[in-house]
Amino acid sequence: MDAPALRRTLELLCGALAAAALFAIMWLTLVDVSGRKAISTSVPGSLELTEMLMVLVVFAGLPLVSLRGEHVVFDSFDAMLPAGLRRAQLALVNLLCALALGGVAWLMWQKAGQMMSYGDTTAQLHIPQGPFVYLMSVLCALTALVHLLLLAAQPAPIQHGAA
Amino acid sequence: MTASLIGFAAIFVLALLRVPLAFAMGFVGFVGLGLVRGWPASEAGAAQVVYETGFAYTLSVVPLFILMGNFVARAGLAQELFRAAYAFVGHLRGGLAHATVLACAGFGAICGSSIATAATMSRVAYPSMKKLGYADYLSTGVIAAGGTLGIMIPPSTILVIYGIVTETHIGKLFAAGVLPGLLCAALMMACVAVVTWRDPQAGPAGERTPWPERLAAVRGIWGVALLVLLVLGGIYGGFFTATEGAGIGASGAFFFALLRGKLSWRVLFEVLVESARTTAMLFTILIAAMMFASFVNFTSLPGDLKGWILELGLPPLAVVGSMMLIYVLLGTIMEELSMVLLTIPVFFPIVVQLGFDPVWFGVLIVLVVQIGLISPPVGMNLFVLNALLQGVSLRQIFRGVWPFVAALVVALAIVLEFQGLALWLPSLMK
Numbered sequence: 001m002d003a004p005a006l007r008r009t010l011e012l013l014c015g016a017l018a019a020a021a022l023f024a025i026m027w028l029t030l031v032d033v034s035g036r037k038a039i040s041t042s043v044p045g046s047l048e049l050t051e052m053l054m055v056l057v058v059f060a061g062l063p064l065v066s067l068r069g070e071h072v073v074f075d076s077f078d079a080m081l082p083a084g085l086r087r088a089q090l091a092l093v094n095l096l097c098a099l100a101l102g103g104v105a106w107l108m109w110q111k112a113g114q115m116m117s118y119g120d121t122t123a124q125l126h127i128p129q130g131p132f133v134y135l136m137s138v139l140c141a142l143t144a145l146v147h148l149l150l151l152a153a154q155p156a157p158i159q160h161g162a163a
Numbered sequence: 164m165t166a167s168l169i170g171f172a173a174i175f176v177l178a179l180l181r182v183p184l185a186f187a188m189g190f191v192g193f194v195g196l197g198l199v200r201g202w203p204a205s206e207a208g209a210a211q212v213v214y215e216t217g218f219a220y221t222l223s224v225v226p227l228f229i230l231m232g233n234f235v236a237r238a239g240l241a242q243e244l245f246r247a248a249y250a251f252v253g254h255l256r257g258g259l260a261h262a263t264v265l266a267c268a269g270f271g272a273i274c275g276s277s278i279a280t281a282a283t284m285s286r287v288a289y290p291s292m293k294k295l296g297y298a299d300y301l302s303t304g305v306i307a308a309g310g311t312l313g314i315m316i317p318p319s320t321i322l323v324i325y326g327i328v329t330e331t332h333i334g335k336l337f338a339a340g341v342l343p344g345l346l347c348a349a350l351m352m353a354c355v356a357v358v359t360w361r362d363p364q365a366g367p368a369g370e371r372t373p374w375p376e377r378l379a380a381v382r383g384i385w386g387v388a389l390l391v392l393l394v395l396g397g398i399y400g401g402f403f404t405a406t407e408g409a410g411i412g413a414s415g416a417f418f419f420a421l422l423r424g425k426l427s428w429r430v431l432f433e434v435l436v437e438s439a440r441t442t443a444m445l446f447t448i449l450i451a452a453m454m455f456a457s458f459v460n461f462t463s464l465p466g467d468l469k470g471w472i473l474e475l476g477l478p479p480l481a482v483v484g485s486m487m488l489i490y491v492l493l494g495t496i497m498e499e500l501s502m503v504l505l506t507i508p509v510f511f512p513i514v515v516q517l518g519f520d521p522v523w524f525g526v527l528i529v530l531v532v533q534i535g536l537i538s539p540p541v542g543m544n545l546f547v548l549n550a551l552l553q554g555v556s557l558r559q560i561f562r563g564v565w566p567f568v569a570a571l572v573v574a575l576a577i578v579l580e581f582q583g584l585a586l587w588l589p590s591l592m593k
Contacts (some may be wrong), residue, residue, distance in 0.1 A: 011436075018443075019435035025223055026230060026417065029410025033403065051218040057226055058217055061443030064436070070444055071183035072498050074541075078181075093182050100186050103193075107210040129218075136217055 003153055010067060010146070014060045014139075021056035028053070045125035052122075055132050059139040066097070066146045094151040101144035108137035167464040170195045170455070174505070184501040189451030195458040208457055216450045220406070222327065226442040227409035228318045231394075232274030233434045234416035238425045240387055241283045244269045245291070247380040250372040257359035257366035259295060260305040261352050263288040267309030268348045269384070271316035272391045273416070275323070276441075277536050281310025281544045285551050298365035299555045301358055304563030307544040308351050308571070311533035316344035317395055318409070321500065321529050324449065326405075328456075328504065329511055331521045333405040334398045335589035339522045340529065342584050346577065347533070350570040358566055390415040399592060445500075452504035459508045469513050479517040483524070484579060486510050487531055491572070494535020498543065502535065503528055523578075526585040530575045538568050 032046040043049075065071060078086065112133035120129045170191050177187035189209075197205035216222065248265035252258050267284055274280050285306050292302035314321045317337035326333040359366040372380070394412040397403040403411065420426045426434075459465065472482055493502050514524045536544045539561040549557045578584055 015432070015436040015439075018439035019432055022226055022230060022435050022439050022442075023431075026227065026410060026413045029223070029227065029407060030414040033407045033411060037402075047220045050223050051220050054219060054223050054226075055217045057439050058443050058446045061436075061439035062447065064440050065444045065447070068440070070440060071185060072444070072448065072501060073181055073183050074178045074498065075181060089181055093180065096182055096190070097186050100190055104209070104213060107206055108213060111210045111214060132218075133214065136213070 003149075006149070007067065010063060010142075014063050014142075018057050018060035018064070021053040021060065025050055025053045025057070045122070048122040048125055048127065052127065052132055055136060059136050062139060063143045063146050066143050066150070069150075091151050094147045098144040098147035098151070101140050101147065105137045105140035105144060108133055108140060112137055164462065164464045164467045166195065166199055167459045167462040170458060170462075171505070174455070183447075184498055185447040185451040187451075188448070188455040188501065188505065192451065192455035192458040196454075196461060199458070199461055209454055212453045212457070213450055216446060216453065222446075224323055224333065224406040224409045225320065225445060226438055227406070227413045228275045228320065228323065229441050230434070230438040231318070231409065231412040231416045232276060232279055233438050234413065234420045235273045235387060236279065236283050237430060237434055238416070238420035238423050240273070240384070240419075241266065241270055241287045243380070243383040245284070245287045247377075247384050249291075249369070250377040250380040253369040254371035256363060256368045257301070257355045258369045259288065259292045259297060260301055260355040260359070260366050263292075263302075263305050264309045264312075264348050264351045264355065267306075267312045268316055268344065271312040271314075271344065272395070273318075273387065273412075274313050275318040275320040277311045277313045277533070278543055278547050280313030281307055282547050282551060284309060285548055289552060292366075295369060296364075296367055298362070298563075299559045300563030301355070301362075301365045302563075303548050303552065303555055303560045304358075304565075304567055305351070305355060307537045307542070307548055307560065307564050308354075308567030309348075310544050310547075311536050311571070312344055312348055312351075315340050315347055315526075315529050315533060317341065318412070319529065320445070321503070321532055322525055323405070324445070324500070325503070325507075325525045325528055327449075328452070328507055329521055329525070331525060332589075334401070335522050335592060336525045337395065337405070338399050338588040338592060339526050339585040341588055343526050343530065343574065343578050346584065347530075347571060347574045350574050351567060354566045354570040386419060390419065399588075401592065448500060448504065452501070455505065456508040465509050465512055468509060469516055472513055473516065479519065480579065482517060483514060483519065483527070486514075487527060487575060487579065490528075490531035491534055491538075491575075494531055495538045496541045497535070498541075499532040499535040503532060520582070520586055522589055523582050523585045526578060527575065530571065530578060534568060534571045534575065537564050537571070539564065 028043060028046055028049055032043040036042040081089065112130050115133055116130035121127060122129060173191045174187045177190065178184055193205055193209050196208060245262060245266040248262035249259065252261040252265065255261055263284060266288065267280055270280050270283060288306055289302055317340050319340055322336040322340060323333055325331065326336050390412065394408045397411065398405055398408040490502065515521060536542050539545060545560050545564060548560055
């Protein structure tokens with residue numbers, strides 16, 4: 001697969017996962033709250049379900065943020081650096097991000113293994129939590145991979161703020 | 164104490180090397196904790212922070228409020244808010260600029276982001292102002308400043324994150340933002356009046372709108388007004404938690420956009436993914452800031468600083484005032500959310516120790532973030548306008564924004580002096 005196709009696939013897969021999870025949280029909250037206020041029945045385990053879905057929203061969204069260069073950066077000096085130096089700088093930054101995310105992926109993988117061996121489940125619905133932590137790990141690793149690919153491709157970064 | 168000062172310095176160096184701030188904070192926090200407490204503790208701590216922030220029910224308030232704002236933005240509401248505001252104040256000198264402030268305030272009641280508010284209003288208000296011959300410095304200045312109302316008038320992303328990090332009641336924080344938000348809007352309108360009084364050419368008056376048309380313009384926005392009332396009123400009245408209110412708000416905004424025929428499957432997908440991306444970006448910063456905080460809290464810096472300030476015996480208000488001065492100065496060059504998250508582990512315990520209400524401090528934090536967002540040379544709102552409005556130079560934008568920075572500094576001084584402005588509404592809550 002060439003780079004643009006790879007990019008589109010990633011946007012579609014992670015996008016669909018994150019979008020579906022967020023939409024589900026919205027409906028879940030609506031049904032749960034209106035049920036509780038109107039007819040005093042709530043969705044069983046809605047709190048736990050929201051927690052699982054939040055993992056998908058955040059961690060499936062992460063590769064897309066990195067892919068689009070939407071992390072908050074301080075880039076006021078960009079114009080002052082010669083192009084060659086900037087290229088080296090961007091490569092270094094992507095390498096560091098990949099390392100950090102790889103590290104998080106590794107930590108979460110360990111944690112998931114631990115939780116699997118203890119058989120940790122949620123309190124109400126008894127959903128095993130380990131697989132979700134594995135998924136966190138995989139999505140972090142995927143984001144690390146995105147930074148390695150950016151290191152090779154180096155598109156122009158877009159700046160964005162958090163507030 | 165030295166350890167955490169080195170940590171702060173390391174973050175600045177990494178940030179200057181263009182490492183994303185989240186990664187700089189997380190990296191320094193991890194390595195710092197590893198060096199002072201040992202690597203196994205640092206690894207366990209990092210894994211715990213990532214895990215807990217990922218699986219957090221209360222944090223779902225963040226994407227849900229973002230979703231609400233994005234749905235309403237796509238539904239074309241900003242245009243109608245602007246038209247309704249214009250119908251009432253358009254005939255004044257600088258009427259379009261006044262209308263921009265009012266529309267921003269209205270949009271801020273749905274949207275919790277300053278950048279999104281400024282970006283949305285620039286598409287709606289700038290073309291109208293251009294057509295009527297407004298000077299670019301005035302139109303961009305007022306849009307950039309008005310955008311910051313998005314984070315003071317509830318809902319507010321910054322207040323939600325402040326509430327989560329400091330464990331302050333989010334509903335109370337929202338209630339506290341209302342009056343200071345209106346104060347900011349009023350000061351901005353005063354600012355427009357002064358600017359157009361000195362330079363009448365900058366903002367000529369428009370035509371007066373007759374009453375029947377005014378009422379017609381208001382009719383276009385009542386649906387959303389009702390939604391805002393339901394969500395914020397519900398949270399304020401204790402009928403919902405903030406998280407539940409956010410879910411209701413997002414659903415209401417979804418149906419609103421759907422009924423207006425503005426939602427195709429494609430648009431729905433885009434809105435959802437965009438909201439998820441913003442969420443992921445914010446959570447990266449949040450997780451990293453918490454990792455850094457757990458390092459700073461392990462060093463002696465917060466305790467040393469607290470002891471030192473209490474020993475000095477300064478008047479408590481002077482201490483908070485100096486913190487605000489530091490924030491305003493730092494805010495001119497730093498990204499504001501990271502600035503706040505970086506400093507909260509150090510400042511917040513002092514503020515509480517001095518006997519101040521965390522809700523009031525939250526409002527002050529929002530004010531300094533507002534100021535930081537529009538103060539040159541590094542103000543995110545200014546950059547967003549510069550990116551969106553191709554014909555306007557950054558110099559024009561910088562020139563026009565100064566009066567509004569001054570207006571917000573006045574607002575900051577007023578809220579510092581009159582705490583009741585922030586604390587009166589929350590005090591009425593159950």
